[in-house]
Amino acid sequence: MLKFWKKKEEERKPEGESRKSERLENPDGTRPDADAAIPAESSAAADPTPDSRPLTTERKPSWRDRLAGSVFNRDVRTLFSRKPKLDDALLDELETVLIGADVGVAASTELVEALRRRMHKREFADADALLAALRADLIALLQPVARPLHIDTAKRPFVLLMVGVNGVGKTTTIGKLARRFQHDERSVLLAAGDTFRAAAVEQLKTWGERNNVAVIAQGSGADSASVIFDALQSARSRGIDVLIADTAGRLHTQTGLMDELAKIRRVLGKLDPDAPHEVLLVIDGTTGQNAVNQVRQFRAAIGVTGLVVTKLDGSAKGGVVFALAREFGLPIRYVGLGETAEDLRVFDAAAFVDALLPQSIGTVSEN
Numbered sequence: 001m002l003k004f005w006k007k008k009e010e011e012r013k014p015e016g017e018s019r020k021s022e023r024l025e026n027p028d029g030t031r032p033d034a035d036a037a038i039p040a041e042s043s044a045a046a047d048p049t050p051d052s053r054p055l056t057t058e059r060k061p062s063w064r065d066r067l068a069g070s071v072f073n074r075d076v077r078t079l080f081s082r083k084p085k086l087d088d089a090l091l092d093e094l095e096t097v098l099i100g101a102d103v104g105v106a107a108s109t110e111l112v113e114a115l116r117r118r119m120h121k122r123e124f125a126d127a128d129a130l131l132a133a134l135r136a137d138l139i140a141l142l143q144p145v146a147r148p149l150h151i152d153t154a155k156r157p158f159v160l161l162m163v164g165v166n167g168v169g170k171t172t173t174i175g176k177l178a179r180r181f182q183h184d185e186r187s188v189l190l191a192a193g194d195t196f197r198a199a200a201v202e203q204l205k206t207w208g209e210r211n212n213v214a215v216i217a218q219g220s221g222a223d224s225a226s227v228i229f230d231a232l233q234s235a236r237s238r239g240i241d242v243l244i245a246d247t248a249g250r251l252h253t254q255t256g257l258m259d260e261l262a263k264i265r266r267v268l269g270k271l272d273p274d275a276p277h278e279v280l281l282v283i284d285g286t287t288g289q290n291a292v293n294q295v296r297q298f299r300a301a302i303g304v305t306g307l308v309v310t311k312l313d314g315s316a317k318g319g320v321v322f323a324l325a326r327e328f329g330l331p332i333r334y335v336g337l338g339e340t341a342e343d344l345r346v347f348d349a350a351a352f353v354d355a356l357l358p359q360s361i362g363t364v365s366e367n
């Protein structure tokens with residue numbers, strides 16, 4: 001009874017918050033970090049009951065741990081660690097650094113010109129004050145898009161369609177999300193809508209097995225829309241909370257394949273006119289400015305309601321998130337900071353910006 005009441009309470013909150021408050025208190029009354037409670041890979045596979053799963057005791061890598069290797073972080077740190085003079089040349093260099101880190105020409109120029117105006121009005125005492133102002137401006141650029149996914153429980157099942165170009169991390173993100181939703185005590189079903197490759201179905205099934213989540217699939221070569229339609233019917237009859245549908249990777253320039261996405265929407269609409277309730281476009285964070293074209297094309301083909309930017313760890317330059325925020329204003333629901341389940345984070349503008357900038361703005365210390 002208590003559990004039921006607790007769940008109802010949780011349903012009123014956005015997805016990110018829900019997880020945080022469900023994170024329970026540690027025995028000593030402290031609250032663990034929002035994402036830290038996702039169980040380690042092996043423990044979830046061994047124990048399907050969310051309530052009884054142990055919380056991971058390992059320290060989860062911080063945003064900074066994951067993003068410290070980015071070009072953004074490296075170049076801004078290099079620029080400011082030599083205690084530069086506050087002048088136009090510094091701003092020119094900063095603009096070059098931002099463009100080089102994938103922030104995009106338009107966003108970089110706007111950011112730098114705003115700082116330049118303030119510098120000429122003598123608002124900054126030194127370069128560190130300028131860096132602090134940059135931090136605030138970067139956060140302000142991202143704050144409007146840091147809107148967590150809200151699972152509307154009036155839509156049952158809530159249908160989430162995952163789209164994107166080849167190899168960006170769609171299927172992996174589905175596995176991570178299935179884990180996350182289950183941890184929130186939501187029942188999940190997966191639809192193997194990538195019928196292009198047999199291996200794609202197997203990959204999804206593996207994630208399903210790990211999380212004890214059923215996967216609806218047909219043979220490879222089946223019609224993607226019909227697989228997802230079947231899965232929606234099945235999710236309804238099973239009283240499932242969230243249906244996540246995978247799709248094949250497709251180049252945003254391949255018209256035929258893009259039309260297939262419109263067909264999926266049409267077919268789902270026969271069962272539920274509002275489905276899919278969320279279309280998540282997955283963007284590979286290492287893609288650079290091509291990400292902007294991808295968003296434009298997928299938006300036109302199927303209508304995108306949220307973004308997931310993956311692979312921001314590793315070789316990503318880090319800045320593409322700013323370019324996307326400025327260009328589209330689409331919510332960034334999650335970011336992928338690595339390959340494991342706990343590396344999918346609810347997007348947090350301040351945590352992200354701080355991880356890209358020198359650790360202590362004002363004293364300029366090493367990360």
Ligand SMILES: Nc1nc2c(ncn2[C@@H]2O[C@H](COP(=O)(O)OP(=O)(O)OP(=O)(O)O)[C@@H](O)[C@H]2O)c(=O)[nH]1
Pocket residue numbers: 164165166167168169170171172173194200247248249250310311312313314335336337338339343
């Ligand atoms: N480093 C890192 N790797 C990731 C992340 N997300 C996914 N990957 C890796 O990216 C590779 C491709 O992931 P998939 O999930 O198969 O990508 P996909 O979009 O489903 O690919 P297709 O179905 O072929 O279009 C895998 O090796 C993943 O482990 C991330 O956030 N960081």
Ligand SMILES: [Mg+2]
Pocket residue numbers: 170171172194200246247249
């Ligand atoms: Mg895939």
